[in-house]
Amino acid sequence: MADYSKEDFLQLIKRVGAFFTIKISNLFRNLDLRSIGAIAGLAFAVVFTWRLLRTPSGPQRRQPKRQAPTSGSSSSSSHGNANVNVTSSGISNSSEDSRTQNVIDELFQPVKPTLGQIVRQRLSEGRKVTCRLLGVILEESSPEELQKQATVRSSVVEVLLEITKFCDLYLMERVLDDESEKKVLLALEDAGIFTSGGLVKDKVLFSSTEIGRTSFVRQLEPDWHVDTNPEIVTQLARFIKYQLHISPMKPEGTAANVYTSTSLEQFFRST
Numbered sequence: 001m002a003d004y005s006k007e008d009f010l011q012l013i014k015r016v017g018a019f020f021t022i023k024i025s026n027l028f029r030n031l032d033l034r035s036i037g038a039i040a041g042l043a044f045a046v047v048f049t050w051r052l053l054r055t056p057s058g059p060q061r062r063q064p065k066r067q068a069p070t071s072g073s074s075s076s077s078s079h080g081n082a083n084v085n086v087t088s089s090g091i092s093n094s095s096e097d098s099r100t101q102n103v104i105d106e107l108f109q110p111v112k113p114t115l116g117q118i119v120r121q122r123l124s125e126g127r128k129v130t131c132r133l134l135g136v137i138l139e140e141s142s143p144e145e146l147q148k149q150a151t152v153r154s155s156v157v158e159v160l161l162e163i164t165k166f167c168d169l170y171l172m173e174r175v176l177d178d179e180s181e182k183k184v185l186l187a188l189e190d191a192g193i194f195t196s197g198g199l200v201k202d203k204v205l206f207s208s209t210e211i212g213r214t215s216f217v218r219q220l221e222p223d224w225h226v227d228t229n230p231e232i233v234t235q236l237a238r239f240i241k242y243q244l245h246i247s248p249m250k251p252e253g254t255a256a257n258v259y260t261s262t263s264l265e266q267f268f269r270s271t
Contacts, residue, residue: 130217133184147180156264168203171205185204210232214235224243225240244258244259
C-alpha cells in the first residue's frame with residue numbers, strides 16, 4: 001500500500017511538472033506582473049516538493065542517551081582536571097619566573113672591562129711611561145745575552161700596544177755594543193711594536209751603564225717607570241710618582257708608590 005501511494009505521488013509530481021513547464025513557456029512569451037507572480041508560485045511549489053521528497057520515510061534512529069556521570073566520578077574528574085590545571089599552571093609560572101630571572105641576571109651582570117680600560121685605570125691616567133727592556137719586554141735578563149739574541153715576550157705585546165694608545169712610552173736598556181742595539185730593534189719590529197704608531201724607534205734608548213739608564217728616566221720625568229732592578233727602583237722612588245717593580249718576590253721595605261708584579265702583563269690582567 002505504501003509503495004502504491006508513493007508511485008501515485010510521483011506520477012502526480014511529473015504531471016505537475018509538465019503543467020508548469022507549459023505555463024513557463026507561455027509566461028516567457030507574454031511576460032507581465034501576473035506572469036512574475038506565477039513564476040514565484042512555481043518556484044515555491046518546486047522547493048516544497050523537493051524538501052518533501054528528501055524527508056526520510058523510515059523511522060529515525062534514536063541516539064543513545066549519554067549516561068549522566070555519578071557524583072563520585074564527576075567529583076573525581078573535576079578533581080583530576082583541577083590537578084592537571086594546577087600542575088600546568090605551576091610549570092608555566094615556574095618557567096616564566098626562570099626566564100624572568102635569567103633576563104634580570106643578564107641585565108645586572110657586571111660588564112667585564114676591556115684590556116684598554118684596565119690599562120688606563122691601572123696607570124691612573126698617567127701620560128708618560130718609561131720601561132726597561134730586559135726581564136720585562138725581552139726574554140733575556142742580562143746585556144750579555146743580548147749579544148747573542150733578543151726575544152720579545154709575545155704575551156706582553158698586546159699590553160704595550162694598549163699603553164701606546166694613550167701614553168707616551170719610552171723603552172730603554174743597557175747594552176754592551178751596537179750589535180745588541182740592532183738585535184733589540186729588529187726583535188721589536190718583528191713583534192709589531194712599531195706598527196701601532198704610538199711607539200717609534202727614536203723612543204727606544206740605549207746606554208752603556210745603569211747610571212745612564214737612571215739618568216734617562218729622571219730627565220723624561222715619567223708618571224710611571226717599570227724596572228727589574230730594585231736598587232734603581234729605590235733611587236727613583238722620590239722622583240717618580242708611580243713605579244712598577246717586576247720581581248718574583250716582593251722586596252721588604254717597598255715604598256708606597258712602588259707596585260710589585262711577576263710580569264708586566266700579569267700586573268694589568270690580574271684585576
